[in-house]
Amino acid sequence: MDHIDRLLLAQLQLDATQPYAALGQAVGLSAGAAHERVRKLRERGVIRRTMADVDPAAVGSAVLAYVMVDSTSWMGDSAADFAAIPEILEAHVIAGSASVLVKVRTATTEQLQDVLRRIYAVDGVSGTQATVVLETFFERPLSPVPAEG
Numbered sequence: 001m002d003h004i005d006r007l008l009l010a011q012l013q014l015d016a017t018q019p020y021a022a023l024g025q026a027v028g029l030s031a032g033a034a035h036e037r038v039r040k041l042r043e044r045g046v047i048r049r050t051m052a053d054v055d056p057a058a059v060g061s062a063v064l065a066y067v068m069v070d071s072t073s074w075m076g077d078s079a080a081d082f083a084a085i086p087e088i089l090e091a092h093v094i095a096g097s098a099s100v101l102v103k104v105r106t107a108t109t110e111q112l113q114d115v116l117r118r119i120y121a122v123d124g125v126s127g128t129q130a131t132v133v134l135e136t137f138f139e140r141p142l143s144p145v146p147a148e149g
Contacts, residue, residue: 003145004029005041006144007027008027009041012047013141019031056105061087061107062107063105063112064104064105064133065103065132066102066103066131066133067101067102067104067119069098069099069100069101069125069127070099070127071099071126074099075093075125076093081123082122085118085119087104087112089103102119104130112132
């Protein structure tokens, strides 16, 4: 992957709906060359998917929490159990005092409490520690262009 591919990725993260002509112009390529490079990035799995960035509050999911999950055993085989809880947006096996870190979105804290109950039902879970987000300063995608430093 070269510098142009990285610039294309950065442009697509800003607006994945822009025409190939605009995309190519932004990185110094023709529309056809931009299209071909994007196609190859998809084929190689660099671009995993294209999606809309939806405002969680606008769709009734204003409560954001990160939950540290404690366990009595290795949780690396429990991905399907966490994935079965639709309010869990991300789940990560982690090192440290907890075993799993999950990102949860719900409409209310009562619904968050219900999600915590369902997490407790996962085999091996012995406890949770939830942190509710009060305000998000910013969220940003991973920059495909290395920082100069």
